[in-house]
Amino acid sequence: MPNSPLVPTVRRRRLGSTLRKLRNDAGMTLDSAAETMGWKAPKLSKIENATQQIRTVEVTTLLKAYGVADPEVFTALENLAKDAGKKGWWQTYSGVVALAYADYISLESDAEQICEWSYVVPGLLQTAAYARETISGITLSRTPEEIAALAEVRMARQAVLTRPGKPLEFWAIIHEAALHQRFAVRPTTMRDQLRKLLDAAEMPNITIQVMPLRSTAHPGLQGGFSLVCFPGPTPDVVLLENVNGATYIEGDDASPFVGAVERIRAAALSVEDSLARITELEEGTRK
Template sequence: MPNAPVVPTVRRRRLGTTLRRLRNEAGLTLDEAAAAMGWKGPKMSKIENASATIRPAEVTALLRVYGASDPAVFEALENLARDAGKKGWWQTYSGVVSSAYADYISLESDAERVCEWSPLLIPGLLQTAAYARETIASITHIRTPEEIAALVEVRLARQAVLTRPSGPLELWAIIHEAALRHRFAIRPATMREQLRRLLDVSELPNVTIQLMPLDSTAHPGILGGFSLVTFPGPVPDLVLFENLSGATYVEGDDVAPFMKAVERIRASALSVEDSLARIAELVEGGTQR
């Protein structure tokens, strides 16, 4: 019976992309790298294109061929190889989670840091169940109540990265104050509960929250929200945009402008202390103004 084709999972794609970059930096062709490993050229090409597997021990040997010496590089890529075919908890929700969303959850679970500029919504990693339910229902109006409930479960399950024992995700969320003033007609208390959640989660040492005030000066974020996702070791950063048609990723050299934009957006926002004070004011009744 022929072997089943290798599925190019998002981890396998990230591993292949990183190995290709390291090979190019080492000045080696596909054939030269393959020969150093005792392989044929097509195998190297398939690994870099995520259509073939590579074992952690092979990653270690390949990195030595490329002249790598940083232990963090070895650890990060060996872990990617080890987990490349592993199914995540979100696979249980494959009936409601799109492939693009599943890819992002996988990336988020591997990430070291996320910096999110959110001008319209509270970031998903900080949402309460009630807020998530209201917003998901408003955005995905063709979903059944059962599907909405499942998507809420997914959103809440994602938040485990903030407290994972293996090293919590660092989250820096910059939220526009306008996002904190939404009204929910059916459940008026939804936003107040959500604001309390922001104050509670801000106590985590790995979570930083800033508010962009209504009277802020112009900054690069006026063009729309995005998430800058950073990975350990040599795995390249990426940027995520979301809209009604799905997710769009920016990678490679195109990430650099967003890194600069994040610094300018942070500088335009309230300080962390003033941001939390403003949220506390809104909890006490400011949302009714």
């Protein structure tokens, strides 16, 4: 029986696109680069297109052939090669976690910094009750058991904010409309969620801004997104979500979102004023 084709995961795509960029920067063709490895060009092409695996030792040899000297580049890409097919804790939930969502969780676990602009409270900052309510509201065909499992996944994802060594740097810009959400079945849900935002903002690696209802126009009016940044040379990745699922913007195509983030931040309330607004809303839920 023939082998199944390799699934081009986000990690493999990041590795392949970075290797392609470094090869181009070195002025080498596919043929010349492959020849240094004793390969045929199609093999290297498949590696760059994330449809074939590459061993860590082969990454090291390629980087030397491309004239890379930065040890951080070696470390970042060797780790990507090592972890490209690695299974994470989320595989336990494979029955409810779609492949695109699993890809995002792996990105999140590798990331150094994420900036998220959202019309709901970001998953990394949600309470379990808020997660259950919102998942139930936006899903079209999930059972109560699946909704509970997806809420568990959101809670487990938050471990990146307190991971040992270097926790994820998370910058959340939340539209104020999300903070006025009310849940009829559990009236205390939003109060507890606002309290969690205030507690999270005390962590040194978390920054929260609120986009006021009366903001100036900004690029975020076109929709929410997450800009995911990594250590070393690997390119940024942008996640776009809608009712049809997730779309990834990678490589140079992600560059415009960096400027968009800066303009969205500038249009939002300052960090100090944002926390004051969240505090005001939290106090209002207790009246």
